[in-house]
Amino acid sequence: MSRFKKSSASAQPGISTASLPDIVFMLLFFFMVVTKLRDSEQKLTVKTPSATELTKLENKSLVNFIMIGRPVKKYQDIYGTKPRIQLGDKIADEEEIPLFLEKHKSSVPEGQQAGITTSLKIDGDVTMGIVSDVKTALRKAGQLKLNYSANKKAE
Numbered sequence: 395m396s397r398f399k400k401s402s403a404s405a406q407p408g409i410s411t412a413s414l415p416d417i418v419f420m421l422l423f424f425f426m427v428v429t430k431l432r433d434s435e436q437k438l439t440v441k442t443p444s445a446t447e448l449t450k451l452e453n454k455s456l457v458n459f460i461m462i463g464r465p466v467k468k469y470q471d472i473y474g475t476k477p478r479i480q481l482g483d484k485i486a487d488e489e490e491i492p493l494f495l496e497k498h499k500s501s502v503p504e505g506q507q508a509g510i511t512t513s514l515k516i517d518g519d520v521t522m523g524i525v526s527d528v529k530t531a532l533r534k535a536g537q538l539k540l541n542y543s544a545n546k547k548a549e
Contacts, residue, residue, distance in 0.1 A: 465478055
């Protein structure tokens with residue numbers, strides 16, 4: 395009778411980890427270059443009022459931020475000292491609100507478009523006239539979900 399010999403398993407070398415630091419640093423540099431830290435530059439002074447009952451917005455990607463306040467010192471030569479509206483990264487008028495909303499709506503998946511909320515960050519010293527103009531423009535554009543930003547009141 396013949397015997398079957400088991401072929402001796404050849405030893406495989408271990409995985410070399412010499413290139414691991416290179417890979418880690420490559421990933422680190424990639425994420426440093428690709429990451430976007432801030433969406434827009436704040437051109438207005440906005441000191442929101444304090445409140446006691448606050449709720450946190452769940453999905454920030456579904457939120458439009460409209461700021462209303464006076465321009466910071468750097469931009470007062472250009473825009474004056476009257477209260478202004480900031481949409482994203484630029485100071486705009488009420489007439490530009492529907493286009494701003496439409497641009498944001500097109501960036502959101504179709505199934506989530508019903509959940510889009512507009513958050514108004516309004517300076518405490520701003521009169522109600524410009525706020526009511528913005529609310530009217532939002533209503534005409536069909537944006538009925540509003541949120542007013544506020545700071546938590548210190549206890």
